[in-house]
Amino acid sequence: MDANPVSREPKDWPTGRLLSAVTRRIEREWNHHLDGWDLNHASMPVLLHLLAGPRTQRQLAAESHITEQTMSRVLARLERSGYITREDDPSDRRRRAVAITPPGRQAALAAASPRPAEELSTRGLSDDQIATLREILITMVEAHPRPGED
Template structure:
């Protein structure tokens, strides 16, 4: 009797990511998942548009399109950097903060769904390990 090898961690993370993308619909979150991720990247405060694009691994054109959508929803605003007029600073608005909090509550429920096989301690360990893995990537903030 032969046993086939288990898929590697990256394959499992990809499968888990696809499951989240499938379930984290606009109906569930109140916004697209990419919008939620963008707002989450602005949680700590304003960032330059370029830094945001780098942190999200988006090319500048796609980042601008995302920010245009978020700006039209009233979730972010962009201002010229007074120190360098070529740069834009992106800031989450109060409406964006409120929408992000609502989406976070939905994500908690989704997390319970997706990670339901793990107990609270295991989820904390998983979160800690993912934070550590991402800490090695200088352009990302957990």
Template sequence: MSLNRHQSAGYMTNWAARLFARAIDQKLKPLGFSSGYLPVFFALADGGARTQKQLARDAGIEQPTMAATLNRMERDGLITREKDSEDRRVTHIRLSPEARENAKDIQAIVDQVNEAALSGLNSLEQRVFLDALGKVTTSLAKAEDEDDPKPDDQ
């Protein structure tokens, strides 16, 4: 049996993700930010508020991981939490004013790393690559949804 990691979509995607995270983390560190915060940051960048459950769903992150991420972000002064005025069990999460002030710098860093990552591809290859990644993630998400038991199935 011959295994070639360079011919494995999963391995290469994971490797690329680790390299992206390292590059972004290195540039975000001076802002007190990390790549692990980016899914929350992008979900809240429009200035709106979301619940933890909405953030976990939108980011595709498990609830316990999202809870830990939000706790770290709150500790670092990057988010605020507000109880819902009508249902005190519901908490709305927003980016803090400090995080919003850094939004342009964070976006610029992400753009810079993405540009560097795609620099070896021409514009057509970049579009094809991003389109293909979109199809891969859609296929994997669909397969995951099909594999998850529905409440009625239990």
């Protein structure tokens, strides 16, 4: 059967549309989960990076694979929430060091519990299906490196 991208029935959709649709739905649910800490799918990884120690905005953008401009908006939101501070870097006055605050650390550790993410992403699947899905996703991740990676 040929995939029909305009059909309303998921069984008729091309694989790319299926992946996109399920990803958007899981992302919406994940953002709803993170709302409890005033976080979202973009800000959560930043807090996790900062658990390892202060970083510059440029470092955080590179580690998160987003532009510095986008990172600036993410950091502004985290700063308004009281989760980070930005201070002049004592070793280089042109740079600002971004650090996690105690409330930011608490929110990151609470929100990072793997159980909700696992439940959102595997809802409706049997244990065997989850194992198969993981194998497929690992293969796909390895076959599609991030920009700038070999």
